[in-house]
Amino acid sequence: MKTNLSKGKYGESLAKEYIIAKGYKVLELNYTTKLGEIDIIALDKNIIVCIEVKTRTNTNFGYAYEAVNLKKQRKIINTSNIYIKHKKINNIQIRYDIIEIYLEKCIKINHIENAFCL
Numbered sequence: 785m786k787t788n789l790s791k792g793k794y795g796e797s798l799a800k801e802y803i804i805a806k807g808y809k810v811l812e813l814n815y816t817t818k819l820g821e822i823d824i825i826a827l828d829k830n831i832i833v834c835i836e837v838k839t840r841t842n843t844n845f846g847y848a849y850e851a852v853n854l855k856k857q858r859k860i861i862n863t864s865n866i867y868i869k870h871k872k873i874n875n876i877q878i879r880y881d882i883i884e885i886y887l888e889k890c891i892k893i894n895h896i897e898n899a900f901c902l
Contacts (some may be wrong), residue, residue, distance in 0.1 A: 794839065795838070796814075796823050796824065799823070799837040801815065803883075803895075806895075808833065811826055812867070815863065817862065819864045820862060821859075822836070823837040829839050830877070830879045831878070832873070832877070832878045833881075834860055834863075834880050836856070836882070836883070838851050838882065838885070839884075839885040839886075840856045840884070841885065841887050842886070842888060848886070857880070857900045858876065859878060861880070861902060864880075880898070880900050881895065881896060881897050881899055882900075883896070
């Protein structure tokens with residue numbers, strides 16, 4: 785059985801492949817600051833998308849998206865603000881998505897666009 789860390793990395797890898805197949809351009813993987821981390825930062829047409837990936841083997845303890853609580857959302861938003869300033873990006877829309885990965889009998893991917901906002 786995989787550890788939680790290796791399951792998480794595997795889920796992030798699947799999420800990356802998924803969004804690339806949807807036509808997104810990956811800008812950053814595991815962008816980290818002292819305030820937090822964003823699993824994937826991508827470009828969807830002209831929108832910067834900050835994606836939180838949650839990987840689960842089942843739903844016994846709830847759905848994966850439920851782990852992205854208000855505190856986690858604030859960390860992602862604050863980290864995205866640092867990214868925007870660091871990259872000197874202006875006049876572009878930003879979106880916050882969650883990708884749930886379920887590693888059950890078959891792999892299930894659920895992409896929740898605009899999962900939360902500022």
